[in-house]
Amino acid sequence: MRATALIERHRALGARLVEFAGWEMPIQYTGILEEHRAVRQRAGVFDLSHMAELHVDGREAGAALAYALVTDPPSLTVGRAHYSMICAPDGGVIDDLIVYRLAPDHFLVVANAGNAAVVAEELAARIAGFEATLDDASLRTTLVAIQGPVAVSVLAPLTDVDLGSLRYYAIAEGHVAGYPALVARTGYTGEDGFECFVAWDDGVRVFDELLTAGASEGVVPVGLGARDTLRLEAGMPLYGNELGRDTTPFDAGLGRVVKFGKAGDFVGRGALLAAQERGRSKALVGLVVRGRGIARHGYAVHRAGAAADDGPIGMVTSGTQSPTLGEPIAMAYVPPDAADAGTMLDVEIRDARVPVEVVALPFYRRPA
Numbered sequence: 001m002r003a004t005a006l007i008e009r010h011r012a013l014g015a016r017l018v019e020f021a022g023w024e025m026p027i028q029y030t031g032i033l034e035e036h037r038a039v040r041q042r043a044g045v046f047d048l049s050h051m052a053e054l055h056v057d058g059r060e061a062g063a064a065l066a067y068a069l070v071t072d073p074p075s076l077t078v079g080r081a082h083y084s085m086i087c088a089p090d091g092g093v094i095d096d097l098i099v100y101r102l103a104p105d106h107f108l109v110v111a112n113a114g115n116a117a118v119v120a121e122e123l124a125a126r127i128a129g130f131e132a133t134l135d136d137a138s139l140r141t142t143l144v145a146i147q148g149p150v151a152v153s154v155l156a157p158l159t160d161v162d163l164g165s166l167r168y169y170a171i172a173e174g175h176v177a178g179y180p181a182l183v184a185r186t187g188y189t190g191e192d193g194f195e196c197f198v199a200w201d202d203g204v205r206v207f208d209e210l211l212t213a214g215a216s217e218g219v220v221p222v223g224l225g226a227r228d229t230l231r232l233e234a235g236m237p238l239y240g241n242e243l244g245r246d247t248t249p250f251d252a253g254l255g256r257v258v259k260f261g262k263a264g265d266f267v268g269r270g271a272l273l274a275a276q277e278r279g280r281s282k283a284l285v286g287l288v289v290r291g292r293g294i295a296r297h298g299y300a301v302h303r304a305g306a307a308a309d310d311g312p313i314g315m316v317t318s319g320t321q322s323p324t325l326g327e328p329i330a331m332a333y334v335p336p337d338a339a340d341a342g343t344m345l346d347v348e349i350r351d352a353r354v355p356v357e358v359v360a361l362p363f364y365r366r367p368a
Contacts, residue, residue, distance in 0.1 A: 004049035005142050005203045013221055021113035023050040026223040035226035036323045039189055043148025044222030045210045048195065049203060052116035053141045054109040054123060058132035061105050063264065068126035069099070070249065070272065072262035076101040081169045081186060084109075085249055085257055086122060091271035092245035093252075095119050096237065098186060100171045108171075108182070108197075110143075112239050126267060142203025146210050146219070147193030147230075149366075154214040155194055159183060163194070177202075177209040188227060190234025191366050229320050232329065235286060235362030241297060241317040242284055242331055248275045251333070252284045253361075282314065283339035286363055287356040289328035293349035295319040295356060300348040301332050304355065313338060316347060322363060329363050330356070 001024045010017060015026035026047065028035060038044050056065055062074035071084040081100040085093050095115040100108040111119040116138060124134045146155055156163050161174035161183045171184040179202040187193040198206050211219060228238070237243050237252055249255050249272070258272050289295055296319045300312035319330030338345060341360045346353040
């Protein structure tokens with residue numbers, strides 16, 4: 001397994017370490033529930049250095065990415081970012097990404113850890129015909145995030161980036177704790193917060209300084225366990241659960257990211273256009289369990305009151321007991337005719353069919 005620059009810090013903090021996407025990562029420190037609530041009420045600091053950082057440079061970098069991805073990176077102004085996807089020729093999702101425009105001819109693509117190698121390989125192949133180069137900086141970059149309501153007040157004294165003028169899905173170059181950094185107002189928790197890209201060895205000091213600065217505010221280190229419950233409450237998809245090669249952006253309710261009107265062709269355009277025209281064969285929905293039990297990944301979804309020998313109509317993709325809402329929540333794929341909010345369905349939990357209600361996503365929105 002690979003280890004991030006922060007591995008010894010995680011051990012010193014008593015983290016429970018697990019293998020995740022080929023990396024040894026903290027799943028929790030003091031407990032998922034406590035860490036989750038800290039992010040919702042105060043803030044948490046995360047080591048996200050397992051993510052992939054892929055820099056695309058060159059005169060045709062924007063055009064190359066427009067061909068490689070479903071979004072339109074050339075439409076970004078310098079210093080802005082957008083959510084994107086890289087799809088296979090058949091329209092299936094290879095990975096979901098964040099694309100940042102750092103300069104007119106320089107973009108940063110951040111991919112999920114489990115797909116880092118395949119995304120790097122696909123991007124390199126797809127941009128080969130353009131005046132653009134790919135630099136995989138994943139093993140030279142430490143990514144530290146601070147997420148939560150007090151993130152601004154904790155980070156501001158440590159950085160020369162003007163956080164007040166940094167909009168959501170924007171990025172700026174500056175320093176954090178005295179080290180060169182890219183600071184982005186992005187995250188995966190449903191809270192306000194920032195992601196700090198720094199040189200590999202600088203990440204330890206940045207992580208420590210954020211925790212020290214936030215100690216009086218109750219800021220704590222947070223592992224991947226709470227990151228997952230936070231993103232589920234926020235209705236954010238996870239690759240391998242809500243997204244995959246057998247899923248198009250339209251299935252996941254994310255067809256808005258596909259930009260058919262951009263200049264030039266792009267990989268998967270024909271298949272995605274056909275998918276849009278024929279409509280969804282399945283729909284991603286939110287579920288709240290109205291009986292006893294938690295609907296977990298892989299559990300079967302049935303129509304309410306269906307006969308015992310009737311087969312399932314869908315599958316739970318993610319599920320947990322929501323620490324914020326105090327009730328079991330889940331996301332699932334079901335047929336479009338079962339996707340309206342208020343529809344009652346059943347989920348098979350420990351050989352019993354438990355009633356669930358379809359609800360609009362996300363489950364949680366941070367207060368304005």
